[in-house]
Amino acid sequence: MVSFHLDDSREVNNVFEKVKEDSKIVLDKNPLYIFYLLLDKIVDEYFPAAYKLEDFIGELVTKNGSQDLIEDVFEVRNQLLKLRRTITPMSELLYRILNSERVNIPKEDHLYFMDIYDHLLRLIEIIDSNREMTNDIRDSYISINSYRMNNIMKTLTVLSSIFIPLTFIASIYGMNFKYIPELSWRWGYYAVLGSMFVIGSLLLAILWKKGWFK
Known part of the structure; x- marks a missing residue:
């Protein structure tokens, strides 16, 4: 061999x-x-x-x-x-x-x-x-x-859903118009903050109920 x-x-x-x-x-x-x-x-x-x-x-x-x-x-x-x-x-x-x-x-x-x-x-x-x-x-x-990516996107979606209406309210009162009725109201600032808090809490409760945080 x-x-x-x-x-x-x-x-x-x-x-x-x-x-x-x-x-x-x-x-x-x-x-x-x-x-x-x-x-x-x-x-x-x-x-x-x-x-x-x-x-x-x-x-x-x-x-x-x-x-x-x-x-x-x-x-x-x-x-x-x-x-x-x-x-x-x-x-x-x-x-x-x-x-x-x-x-x-x-x-x-x-x-x-x-x-x-x-x-x-x-x-x-x-x-x-x-x-x-x-x-x-x-x-x-x-x-x-x-x-993991889906969870990240879900978290970002939840945050965006909550802050979009708040951003909308803030953008309205951030416009530089001279005559905005609420600007001269004494309790206008607190009313806007309160409405933003209520809207944010309401959206948070709705998303929680739908199971977005599970």
């Missing part, structure tokens, strides 16, 4: 040491079994990465509406996408090997490669499940922000 890789491969080194220590693997098994050991080791190394991303997603749930939450979500989705782009072609290639008439795999070795294929499918399921979780986190983040 010949392997080609530009950098040092830990998986290849581990399998090489295992074969070197156990000579029976070389004597009793064919090269296809060594290929199985190498492929199985490579596939198994993807599980820690997938579980690490899964744990990170679990930590994201506790952040709730944190400002950097959405950035972390997109970062982990990007990593999941890269991982899926690596694993999916491997599963497709192994599927073609298992079902190809040109590659003669003995029945006793066929189960070994089916086991690797099952591991690849399991990895794809983990990645897809994690991507769904990131979708839920993203949607929850958007929903929470929308809810």
